[in-house]
Amino acid sequence: MAAHCRWSHHVRxxxxxxxxxxxxxxxxADNLLLSAGREFPGQxxxxxxxxxxxxxxxxxxxxxxxxxxxxxxxxxxxxADGKVYFVSGLDGYVLHWLDGRHEVLSFEFPxxxxxxxxxxxxxxxxxxxxxxxxxxxxxxDGKIYRRDLxxxxxxxxxxxxxxxxxxxxxxxxxxxxxxxxxATFGTPSRLFKLVGGKPEPVFLGxxxxxxxxxxxxxxxxxxxxxxxxxxxxxxxxxxxILIQGDRKFxxxxxxxxxxxxxxxxx
Numbered sequence: 001m002a003a004h005c006r007w008s009h010h011v012r013x014x015x016x017x018x019x020x021x022x023x024x025x026x027x028x029a030d031n032l033l034l035s036a037g038r039e040f041p042g043q044x045x046x047x048x049x050x051x052x053x054x055x056x057x058x059x060x061x062x063x064x065x066x067x068x069x070x071x072x073x074x075x076x077x078x079x080a081d082g083k084v085y086f087v088s089g090l091d092g093y094v095l096h097w098l099d100g101r102h103e104v105l106s107f108e109f110p111x112x113x114x115x116x117x118x119x120x121x122x123x124x125x126x127x128x129x130x131x132x133x134x135x136x137x138x139x140x141d142g143k144i145y146r147r148d149l150x151x152x153x154x155x156x157x158x159x160x161x162x163x164x165x166x167x168x169x170x171x172x173x174x175x176x177x178x179x180x181x182x183a184t185f186g187t188p189s190r191l192f193k194l195v196g197g198k199p200e201p202v203f204l205g206x207x208x209x210x211x212x213x214x215x216x217x218x219x220x221x222x223x224x225x226x227x228x229x230x231x232x233x234x235x236x237x238x239x240x241i242l243i244q245g246d247r248k249f250x251x252x253x254x255x256x257x258x259x260x261x262x263x264x265x266x
Contacts, residue, residue, distance in 0.1 A: 032222075032242065033084060034230065035076045035212070037250030042073025042088065044097065045249070052243070056097060066105050069093045075212060075251045077125070079118040082255065085125055087113045089171075094125060106149060114142070114171025115251075117214070120178075123149045126157065128171035138162070142171055144180060144194075158197040165192055165199050176215035183210040183223075191236065206236035212251030224249045 033055075036043040041058035062069040074089030084097040085106060092109040094116060111129040119126045130142035141161050147154035157180065160169055166184055173182045180194040181202070189210035192199035211226030222242075224230045230243035230252050243249070 031255045032230070033076060033078060033253045033255060034224070034243075034249040035073045035086065035251040036247060037072060037074035037089065038248050039072075041071040042086075044073055044076065044084070044086070045247075047243070052245075052247070055100065058103070063103060066093045066095070066108070069095075075115045076253050077116040077118045077214070078253045078255050079125070080120055080122050084253075085116050085118065087116055087127070089114050094127060107147065109145075109154070115173055115212075117173065117175050119146070119175040120217075121148075125149065126173075126175060126180075127154075128160075128173050130169065130171045139167055139170075142169055144173060144182075158194050160194075160199060166190055172210060172213050174213040174215050174221070176221065177219050181213065181221075183213050185209075185211075203236040208236070208239070212249070214251070214253045216254040222252045222254060224252045226250055 032047040034045040036045060041060050043054055044056040046053055046055045058071045058073055060071060062071055068091060070088040070090040072088040072090065073086050076084060076086040078084055085094060086097065087094055090112060092111055092113055094106045094109065094113055095103050096106050098104045106125065109129065112131060113127050114130050115128045117126040118124065124146065126144060126146050128142055128144050131140045133139050139162050141159055143159050144157040145154040146157050160182060162169060168184045168186050169182060170185045173180060182192050182194065182199065183189040187209040188207045190201065191203040191206055193202045209225050210223045212224035214222040216222060220232050220234050222232050226248055228245050228248055229241065230249055231239050232242055233239045
């Protein structure tokens, strides 16, 4: 009996040690897309059947259609029609993923496109632009644009003055039920809602670093902390862990149910 107890204790100890040491992750939702922005080439991941699967890996060399592209995949968004848009965060190319295999250039903008969002609108992409500082200059003000892909030129939604948000906004933003929210890069990140084009502080209780920000069709926020955590929250105080692991996802997006079913079938 004593030997059996010692053996059981040994097994429990080994299992606990394995859980502590092994890379692990938990996926609680089946309609998430995630970008692995620290990988090179960039990678697109999805959550299916409670598991994480890599859906796409960019080529190491840029396509001739966008020869100056940086082949990372920093931020992503899902359009109202389920089309997946993504950017490297280091150039002006906004691309979309076609047929689960090919990268197609949606448009090019003369600046560094940092983040994208579909806004829940058909054939429309919102995107942010923040220039990289040069020669120890302070971080420049950023802008958010809206582009109807059927109409052509983008229109400016707002200018985000760094002086208004603590001088560390690198373009992270999301639309939630028509309202624009931005998150600074600090830890914890500060969150603002654009009201009349001006940032107003919101969710002052946030304790997380927010590297990627999105919203689902229920009005809940999704965010990635860039350190292995992906979360869902209505207010940044009541926070649900969706993924926690060793892969440092830099952005998250929710697929509409129809788009998620289509992607799962590919």
